[in-house]
Amino acid sequence: MQEIIVDGGDIKFFTSPKEYKQQLLLLITAARQRIFITALYLQDDDAGREILHALYQAKANFPELEINIFVDFNRGQRGLIGEKASLGNRALYLQLAHDYPQTINIYGVAVKRKEIFGVLHLKGMVFDDQLFYTGASINDIYLHQGERYRLDRYCTINSVALADSFCHYLSATFIDSSLAPLLNQAYLPDAPEQKKNLAKLKVLLRKSHYIVAQQQNNSQSKLVSDKTFITPLVGFGRRKNQLNQATRHLVQNAHDNIVLYTPYFNLPHALARDVIKALKRGVKITVVVGDKTANDFFISNADDFSTIGIIPYVYEMLLKRFVKRYQNFIDKGLLNIHLWKDKDNSFHLKGLRVDDRYHLITGSNLNPRAWALDLENGLLIDDAGQQLLATTNDELLGILANTTKIVHHADIESVDDYPDKPQKLLKKIRIAQIDRILKRFL
Template identity: 45%
Template sequence: MLFESPRAFLRALPRVQQDANGIEILATTAQFRTRLLEQIAQAKQRIYIAALYLQHDEGGAEILAALYAAKARQPYLDIAILVDWHRAQRGLIGAAAQSGNAGWYQSEAQQQQLEVPIYGVPVQTRELLGVLHLKGFVIDDTVIYSGASLNNVYLHIGERYRADRYHLIRNQILANSMVQFIQEALLSQTAVHRLDRPSIPSTKDIRGTIRLCRQQLKSARYKLATNTPTPTGLAITPLVGVGQRNPLNRVIVKLIAAAERKIVICTPYFNLPRSVTKIIKQQLKKGVQVDIIVGDKTANDFFIPASEPFKTIGALPYLYEMNLRRFAKAQQTAIHAGRLNLLLWNDVGHSYHLKGIWIDDDYQLLTGNNLNPRAFNLDLENALLIHDPQQQLAASAQIEQTQIRQHTQRITHFAELETLADYPEKVKKLLRRLSRIRADRLLSRFL
């Protein structure tokens, strides 16, 4: 229907029934690492992992070693690791030139002499224009869903951690659907190549197949059995999308519009798409309470302390803070009235990577989507929409939110946020130059 309500739209989505006892929320990064390693060690049939990257450091090495050990114990174990094609073949942003993680994958494969395939998925011909931001670890019939990638900081090896959300969901139908998508929509593509084998083709040589792959991904969907009755209780809808006006984007906007009492949003980078900002403003005018939990600039993964050499990428956290200040200034009346709560997360020395949406007490969105223009237009993203009409998960959701909020501070007035005049001189100089040529607006579409 042309004018169907947001809730009617959400209720019409295909979904799979879920047992409330089959969902477990992990509270810390360290717990995520422990449970992921336990699940890998216990795997009997399959391990499918999708992440932005599997890093060549102690954390990544621990995961890769566990995968090889699992394959050694179970020779017929079906394993597929998917990472972004571009990210795997370069060094860290701002670091010296490196061969990337692909060389490490090949070295480990030669030493181990076991098949643990690691695939590079090129979502675009250039990393700036789109990456594999698909999330989810499927181990047998359990889905571990998190926005985390696999390295030291995401696995809390060492002093620092990067906070994320971590859900263990036991559901065979959901797990099958996510594996089927990987097999049919990604591994079948001629643009997708093994990175653990030598002679990787250059991006230039496969440009044509990359473009074809992206075009086909625009129509790819998670498939659910159609011969089963629609669940009336707790249920999950897997969602995927890439490019402008994709189905996941539409669900996110409809989900926020469906709120009748309260919206809670987590995003690490405050750079909301216009469609999301517009619907949030509409909901505030209706009297709906909106809580947005965003990382303080010092909790941003691109933040560079004053004690370290400045790099251009270090200006990003300041750009996000400027966005937040403008939004807070425009909505100061709602902040003062308590309808809008802007909460800055900051656990000193650590970083913030949480994403997700809670609507009233009956909808949750688990996602790696950063709710920014890049996620809405460029990257391949996915999410799990949980519908909980009987509010079986309300208590656990409240516990999770309480844990997240323990490191937050509410902004009571936009003036509490710093301005350009307060920033370090090198940041100030760069942002002024970008602003003069309006490059800051262009950057917001890509970063």
């Protein structure tokens, strides 16, 4: 794994979805050579259309500008959960390709045959020599287009080497290999051809990693206080997963404190063990997790409840079990659990901060699905001089302002407290022990 050296001042954090949208539009307008956007999806809604129109306008203003967008192949061809069968977001991509004389490329990356078994969960957008990293996708709620928002983390980094590394990976893995078809062209591979493409892509993904060009000042000591060291990581599958290994290494080597963000509390067994061992070493751990009502699958109207709406309740059950089992660490002040809730908005933050020096900025949800099924990436930042500490402290305080601290497992609702429909479904699930299977895919 190769490190990239940047000045601490070249890394900037933003704290709100409105800033995310503002920065995204500014970066699109300012780009002159290249735009590479990677997200789970780019939605056919007001925000998605605004971003796509801005991209086409940028291409019209600067014809030499290279624009490549990468979204999940399966997700890009369906509507929202509960909607009728449709072309999904691809219908918009095709329409705009017809309406505009300019050409931009929207690639569909199929990580697995079906979405339930794994998706393209890579994050990161490159605008010339700047990387904009966030776990957010592009739609109304992520960009706070209306009244509701989904909170994430947002970070820009000025670095030619880092931007080149991201673009090289995307080009070599998906474009040059011809294994990611264009969703904004009429032709798509038929089922047999796509099956062959998927098999080839899986082999490629298992070997893939970010390549970093040698920097002239790479010999500088980590004692240089104004420098920050960044390692881009990619992870796919259970074996030899760089991102998972780096995540565990951070927790295993923590000495003083850990801040862990996850929208869905369901830590992989190995990571959960590392967390417990850290607590036993005396490491103070703060976990910030979304309340079940801040989960994007939460259905507030009892009449509209469907099976998919059980997911937030499963996560809360897992959290309650964890708190109950490790109540002694809460009592000692070592384990601090904060539940985030802000009206009917949702929570989508991920990542780690360790010993006020190391930061893992990632789109990984730190759950079994992310660790075994999805294609994930992240940035491991070694902030030797703690240049980012004040900024990340401000970020943390802003997030904690909308949280409730759990002091006892009784603070978390039990199954008997739930509305009738989720309560009955959960009891069926527990009787059938299907929750063990659900945990693998959540």
